[in-house]
Amino acid sequence: MTSLHAVAAQVDSTSQPLHWLFAGGIVLFLLALVALFVVVLVSVLGSDLSAGMKVLWVLFIFWMPVVAWFAWYLIGRPDSRRRRPGPAY
Template identity: 60%
Template sequence: MTSVTAQLVLASRSGDVPSHPGHWLLSAVLIGVLLALVVLFVVVVGSILNSALPPGRKIVWLLFVFCFPVLAWFAWYLIGRPDARRRGPGTAY
């Protein structure tokens, strides 16, 4: 056993496993990405519920969002919103 491995084994037995700074960074990035996805999910669901679509189409869009979240988010903002259909592709805001 190398000395570093031996130190880690002894440290893990005592409960003092040294943490690597990269682990904290990776954890922070993952938490940030998950929070962003949750916020995006809430925004898209709110956008669907507040749209002028009939209730049946809203339910279909909500089911699509729950089954295929990322794909449905892009589809909603590109073709699903009533505003998106009126403007048409390539129309400036």
């Protein structure tokens, strides 16, 4: 039985760095999500939309964050609508 305990202790000591690496990856991922949330929120609040539209966008960002982030940068930003090229005649 002592050899089984020794093997279990060795497995625990070798897998410890992997746990820390995984936890660090999760922390970095969560920090990136928070940073993206803040960037999109500042972008919405700093836009030239009306107050009502800003409130709707902020509620949408809190309700469905990832979908709202992509929607804001693809269709919501007033700058993105101005920069689209018109039809080529």
